[in-house]
Amino acid sequence: MSLEDHAEDLASDLGVDKEEVKRDLENLVNYSVPMDEAKQSLRRKYGGGSSSGGDGTPSSKAISEVTTGDSNVTVTAVVLTSGRRSIQYNGEQHVIREGELADETGKISYTAWDGFSGDLEPGQTVRLGNAGVREWDGKPELNLGDSTQPEVVDETLAIDYEVGGRASLSDLEPGDRGITVEVQVLECEQKVIDGRDGETTILSGVLGDESGRLPFTDWEPHGEIEVGASVRIEESFVREFRGAPSVNVSEFSTVTALDRTVEVAEDAPRISVHEAVDSGGLFDVELVGNVIEVRDGSGLIERCPECGRVIQNGQCRSHGTVEGEDDLRTKAILDDGTGTVTVVLGDELTAAVYGGDIDDAREHARNAMDKEVVAERIADRIVGREYVVRGSLSVDEYGANLTASTFAEADDDPATRAETLLREAEA
Numbered sequence: 001m002s003l004e005d006h007a008e009d010l011a012s013d014l015g016v017d018k019e020e021v022k023r024d025l026e027n028l029v030n031y032s033v034p035m036d037e038a039k040q041s042l043r044r045k046y047g048g049g050s051s052s053g054g055d056g057t058p059s060s061k062a063i064s065e066v067t068t069g070d071s072n073v074t075v076t077a078v079v080l081t082s083g084r085r086s087i088q089y090n091g092e093q094h095v096i097r098e099g100e101l102a103d104e105t106g107k108i109s110y111t112a113w114d115g116f117s118g119d120l121e122p123g124q125t126v127r128l129g130n131a132g133v134r135e136w137d138g139k140p141e142l143n144l145g146d147s148t149q150p151e152v153v154d155e156t157l158a159i160d161y162e163v164g165g166r167a168s169l170s171d172l173e174p175g176d177r178g179i180t181v182e183v184q185v186l187e188c189e190q191k192v193i194d195g196r197d198g199e200t201t202i203l204s205g206v207l208g209d210e211s212g213r214l215p216f217t218d219w220e221p222h223g224e225i226e227v228g229a230s231v232r233i234e235e236s237f238v239r240e241f242r243g244a245p246s247v248n249v250s251e252f253s254t255v256t257a258l259d260r261t262v263e264v265a266e267d268a269p270r271i272s273v274h275e276a277v278d279s280g281g282l283f284d285v286e287l288v289g290n291v292i293e294v295r296d297g298s299g300l301i302e303r304c305p306e307c308g309r310v311i312q313n314g315q316c317r318s319h320g321t322v323e324g325e326d327d328l329r330t331k332a333i334l335d336d337g338t339g340t341v342t343v344v345l346g347d348e349l350t351a352a353v354y355g356g357d358i359d360d361a362r363e364h365a366r367n368a369m370d371k372e373v374v375a376e377r378i379a380d381r382i383v384g385r386e387y388v389v390r391g392s393l394s395v396d397e398y399g400a401n402l403t404a405s406t407f408a409e410a411d412d413d414p415a416t417r418a419e420t421l422l423r424e425a426e427a
């Protein structure tokens with residue numbers, strides 16, 4: 001049977017316009033939906049003939065057809081992920097559920113507000129009648145509330161996505177919800193913050209797996225999260241922190257100790273400066289390039305004792321006249337031919353490239369009666385040389401800054417370099 005014949009069949013069955021059905025059918029088939037499922041989906045859309053229209057229920061749509069121009073739709077989809085989150089509005093605590101749904105044509109994010117009466121278990125196929133559509137980040141998202149009619153349906157959809165939120169750290173993106181990761185806790189410290197109900201203790205640190213490292217925050221400290229532990233974290237969500245994804249663990253997350261050790265990648269991925277800047281931010285990355293300039297604000301600098309900001313002439317932008325505290329810092333521009341970033345070296349790395357600690361720098365500046373000599377010596381030593389830098393990259397309106405954890409001169413031995421290239425080529 002041709003598509004034309006299928007369309008004709010369906011149109012007469014449903015009592016609707018054949019051209020319209022044919023267009024929809026073509027659309028679904030273009031998304032590689034098998035013909036039988038495409039027809040089933042259209043039967044749903046057009047209400048299966050007898051019970052169609054008139055009751056105020058918005059028309060059924062395939063997920064790929066939902067646009068930000070829709071106000072309400074009805075979709076039938078498989079729940080991919082589901083994560084709870086506690087938020088506050090109008091002075092009250094609300095638990096919302098967030099995740100993704102998929103059908104044969106695509107996937108879409110959803111938020112279920114506390115009036116929503118459905119379950120949304122990952123793997124379930126649900127029909128959501130009268131789901132609201134809102135725009136989020138330029139894309140449509142489903143808003144499920146008390147006027148949404150949920151119904152679990154006994155139907156298998158041929159979806160292209162995996163059910164459940166199991167992910168590697170390198171796959172995570174801000175906005176991901178209901179995520180499960182298996183990681184090793186690499187760094188972890190307690191912090192006291194001003195929370196909604198006064199002071200609260202949270203955990204923050206770094207997680208690692210075979211794919212990379214990411215920072216995390218545990219808003220409801222779980223005892224299993226401690227340095228060196230390998231754990232499975234279920235129902236976490238991902239937010240952006242300084243331009244890079246950060247794993248958030250909440251009171252709804254389940255943390256289980258694993259009886260195996262999760263291996264952690266030793267090296268940070270080495271990519272071009274252009275690619276790194278393009279990514280919008282990376283927690284752990286390695287760049288190689290030439291230092292072409294040491295920027296102002298390098299060498300022996302002064303910080304505000306209140307907020308730690310770098311100050312000029314004893315004036316802090318927030319705290320006025322303050323007694324500054326000396327510190328060492330380097331801001332170096334690194335260029336690899338594809339782009340530039342500002343590499344920021346803290347006191348220890350700066351002391352290493354300067355060849356002396358903060359007392360040496362003070363004495364040096366006193367003798368010369370000029371603070372700039374410190375930055376000048378640093379520039380003499382690093383400008384024009386090639387470095388391998390590992391650290392955390394943030395990209396914002398102030399530019400691309402890489403806070404370095406290591407800063408080493410590139411190996412100039414051609415034999416070693418050839419070997420490294422060979423290894424990379426084999427990898």
Ligand SMILES: [Zn+2]
Pocket residue numbers: 304305306307308309316317318319
């Ligand atoms: Zn200040």
